[in-house]
Amino acid sequence: MKSIGILGIVAAVLAAIVLFNSFFIVDQRKQALLLQVGRAVEAYNEPGSDEAGLKLKIPLLQNVVMYDRRNLGLNVEGIEAYASNQEQLIVDAFVRWQISDPLAFYQRLNNERDARSQLSNFTNAAIRNALASRLPEEIISGQRSELMDEIRQSLAGNIAGRGIEIIDVRIRRADLPDDVSERVFQRMEATRGQEAEEIRAQGDERAQLVRATAERERTVLLAEARQQAEEIRGEGDARRNEIYANAYERDAEFFRFYRSLIACEQAFTEGTRIVVGPNQLGLCNDFIDQARQSGSRR
Secondary structure, three states: OHHHHHHHHHHHHHHHHHHHOOEEEEOOOEEEEEEEOOEEEEEEOOOOOOOOEEEEOOOOOEEEEEEEOOOEEEEEEEEEEEOOOOOEEEEEEEEEEEEOOHHHHHHHOOOHHHHHHHHHHHHHHHHHHHHOOOOHHHHHOOOHHHHHHHHHHHHHHHHOOOOEEEEEEEEEEEEOOHHHHHHHHHHHHHHHHHHHHHHHHHHHHHHHHHHHHHHHHHHHHHHHHHHHHHHHHHHHHHHHHHHHHHHHHHOHHHHHHHHHHHHHHHHOOOOOOOOOOOOOOOOHHHHHHHHHHHHHHO
């Protein structure tokens, strides 16, 4: 009886162990690859799917490999690269990547440690190849967007087929040795100086054109204004003469009297010494005599 009890306990323990190993849980942040005798038979919760939760497997015959489903980061530091003019640069880069195909990842790379090692080597090569076609000032001055796209595409092509998706590549630092840095910045300063001179020359040319156009328009406006003034003045003189003629025809004596007053006004002003005055101006002669007397006393 005792032996039967022991066997029952052993059987129960074995059943519990088998039952416990028949299930596994896939976390939302993970993706799982089900292996059977070392061969992948099923993948769960791959990027783009939603298969997290409790899963079933055959104990002892099948086992599970878990991979991270999230975006992963890799720092690649101290890359020695050469620009197109053979000047050396020290580059630090950052790669953001994801395991997009767990089956291909398992077959080609097996684990994340080996994947990081190969990804670091491929990143080194991609950065060196990209920087080799550019001058140091182009790399330093901020033409980073096109450069980053080129590096990312090159890295994605090199790592293709390994179950990895390259999300982004960024150069965090691209420094020159001290002896090279001064020469590069001098070239950059000279280049910017030339660009500034070209822009300044274009501005001066534009300013001269604007001033010439404004002066031409001013001359035209003044000429048109003078022409209009002369026309208006001519019309006024014609109207004045017409009025004078009409007045003379109506009352010739009054018209002569009015012209005499105008002559007096033009002949002298207050405080002016009259030497020679008009004669035979009718009523104006008295004013002329008084003005001569006033001038003699002074």
